[in-house]
Amino acid sequence: MKKLINAVEDVLSESLRGFGLAHADVATVSHDPTFVARRGGPKQGKVALISGGGSGHEPMHAGFVGYGMLDAACPGEVFTSPTPDQMIAAAEAMDGDAGILWIVKNYAGDVMNFEMAAEMRGGPSATVLVQDDVAVESSLHSQGRRGVAGTIVVEKVVGAAAEQGADLATCAALGRRVAEASGSMGLALSSCTVPAAGAPTFTLGEAEIEMGVGIHGEPGRRRAALDRADALSAEMIAAVAEDRGLRHGEEVLLFVNGLGATPLMELYLMYDACARLCAERGLLIGRALVGNFCTSLEMAGVSVTLTRLDGEITRLWDAPVQTAALRWGA
Amino acid sequence: MKKLINAVEDVLSESLRGFGLAHADVATVSHDPTFVARRGGPKQGKVALISGGGSGHEPMHAGFVGYGMLDAACPGEVFTSPTPDQMIAAAEAMDGDAGILWIVKNYAGDVMNFEMAAEMRGGPSATVLVQDDVAVESSLHSQGRRGVAGTIVVEKVVGAAAEQGADLATCAALGRRVAEASGSMGLALSSCTVPAAGAPTFTLGEAEIEMGVGIHGEPGRRRAALDRADALSAEMIAAVAEDRGLRHGEEVLLFVNGLGATPLMELYLMYDACARLCAERGLLIGRALVGNFCTSLEMAGVSVTLTRLDGEITRLWDAPVQTAALRWGA
Numbered sequence: 001m002k003k004l005i006n007a008v009e010d011v012l013s014e015s016l017r018g019f020g021l022a023h024a025d026v027a028t029v030s031h032d033p034t035f036v037a038r039r040g041g042p043k044q045g046k047v048a049l050i051s052g053g054g055s056g057h058e059p060m061h062a063g064f065v066g067y068g069m070l071d072a073a074c075p076g077e078v079f080t081s082p083t084p085d086q087m088i089a090a091a092e093a094m095d096g097d098a099g100i101l102w103i104v105k106n107y108a109g110d111v112m113n114f115e116m117a118a119e120m121r122g123g124p125s126a127t128v129l130v131q132d133d134v135a136v137e138s139s140l141h142s143q144g145r146r147g148v149a150g151t152i153v154v155e156k157v158v159g160a161a162a163e164q165g166a167d168l169a170t171c172a173a174l175g176r177r178v179a180e181a182s183g184s185m186g187l188a189l190s191s192c193t194v195p196a197a198g199a200p201t202f203t204l205g206e207a208e209i210e211m212g213v214g215i216h217g218e219p220g221r222r223r224a225a226l227d228r229a230d231a232l233s234a235e236m237i238a239a240v241a242e243d244r245g246l247r248h249g250e251e252v253l254l255f256v257n258g259l260g261a262t263p264l265m266e267l268y269l270m271y272d273a274c275a276r277l278c279a280e281r282g283l284l285i286g287r288a289l290v291g292n293f294c295t296s297l298e299m300a301g302v303s304v305t306l307t308r309l310d311g312e313i314t315r316l317w318d319a320p321v322q323t324a325a326l327r328w329g330a
Numbered sequence: 331m332k333k334l335i336n337a338v339e340d341v342l343s344e345s346l347r348g349f350g351l352a353h354a355d356v357a358t359v360s361h362d363p364t365f366v367a368r369r370g371g372p373k374q375g376k377v378a379l380i381s382g383g384g385s386g387h388e389p390m391h392a393g394f395v396g397y398g399m400l401d402a403a404c405p406g407e408v409f410t411s412p413t414p415d416q417m418i419a420a421a422e423a424m425d426g427d428a429g430i431l432w433i434v435k436n437y438a439g440d441v442m443n444f445e446m447a448a449e450m451r452g453g454p455s456a457t458v459l460v461q462d463d464v465a466v467e468s469s470l471h472s473q474g475r476r477g478v479a480g481t482i483v484v485e486k487v488v489g490a491a492a493e494q495g496a497d498l499a500t501c502a503a504l505g506r507r508v509a510e511a512s513g514s515m516g517l518a519l520s521s522c523t524v525p526a527a528g529a530p531t532f533t534l535g536e537a538e539i540e541m542g543v544g545i546h547g548e549p550g551r552r553r554a555a556l557d558r559a560d561a562l563s564a565e566m567i568a569a570v571a572e573d574r575g576l577r578h579g580e581e582v583l584l585f586v587n588g589l590g591a592t593p594l595m596e597l598y599l600m601y602d603a604c605a606r607l608c609a610e611r612g613l614l615i616g617r618a619l620v621g622n623f624c625t626s627l628e629m630a631g632v633s634v635t636l637t638r639l640d641g642e643i644t645r646l647w648d649a650p651v652q653t654a655a656l657r658w659g660a
Contacts (some may be wrong), residue, residue, distance in 0.1 A: 018602030224479030
């Protein structure tokens, strides 16, 4: 295992400490229990957005803590759900007396732990479950579809609404609407290696890919031969657009996401291919995002997310955001 | 070769087209000759900053075109200098009648072609040569030190000064001062594969690294055994701090840069290690940057850059910037 680490058991704590040092302008890191919170504490009267999940998907979620997006993120060990005590501590720290909105990716461990946290803590809260991965209906760690890069779109859009004063019910309904409007599919050119495991999660032949791969290396739809970027893009765009029922003339956010080890040069090339395919379907690309945002450690590969836009979602997408990984506007 | 591409000869043009589509809010891409220019054309009375170099280091340089940074970037083929016609076309497109500042990384091809462009075009211009890589004194493609991630610091700081109305001589002097204040060193855990070559540039054993690697895979100081992150960081921080004569009590920008395939989790862990080492030397970390900014395709590895800060450099670093890859401020 070739990694820039000291000891396997210290990877998460040292990495989070580095994150906290590098981004003290937007976030603070607490340990025991571990969570990352927006700098400056809770904003009175604002719904607090809290997400989290296993680590190894950086910048998701800690990189999205800050003005206009998440109030807190709870990182578990690599590819392992965080625990309820982390979620409760994050909620205590960031509760602005307007309720907590939990944004949860659909994996069994996450779902169970966030549910437990909400029950143990009590108080007004709601949950948005994200299950945007159209590749498979159920998977190794999920009943129903997996939550992947579309989670970031949910966090951005609802984060903007919460910042503008939307109440808990409105934020929850909006989050479900954005989640429903979003579909994703990914493919891997290589596996990742979980530090504690020390060996690749799976293996692929020299000219083989995993089409529909999960962000923990879960199986996708099939092993396939590496094909041209256009052909790979066509399969992903078709899968997502058809699943989400996207029709000629509709406007979308096109989000091309790297899984970790894919050069930006290839991500832009994939964006170009996907944009052409959207145009062929009559889909209008209203907004774009390209980069490594929802990763799987050092996995080589890409995912494509389409979110159906409307005036409200577009306006909230454009609203200012100040986080480690997304930053724009005033 | 496992890459998300269509055909080797189309990688650059398709990738740039994708870049242009995704970032139409800040930049426009021209072909024949190829360059990326700030949206909206030249700003009258402003020094035009133009950089460029071989592709494969994305987001450098096209990702730094926009308000407060570069006016244009000229991308060559992968790891190949752009040609004078690209530079001249970029200068023609972005000349605001206050002169051109060429920001050039020290590689023989780049130096020669930018020089030729300046001579062929004529008109007021100046060049800032960046040679921040302290690893080796000369290398495969350079007489003298290589220009690497420190180039981004030069582009950001001088870009802010130019935006605020500094004249050509002031921008050139500032650029040289920032370049001189910056030192970098990198290490590779794996090679990259140039698309046109189709095979890895070099090979490393399973527990071997290249300490001091260049951003094209050029040899560094030595092959070494993979060591703990703390030990690797210590060697890089010592090399840079001693080379640049950084002393107890001085303030620095600490920039931990991924070479392409290294997970953000590891980059933050390296940042944590480097921050501790700076503290041990009495260096005060005034500003931080962590991420994949000056890459080598899918090379796994990291570089560390230290820039000595002063009031002027810090103020210009903080000034607003609106590019594809760096974005902050108003």
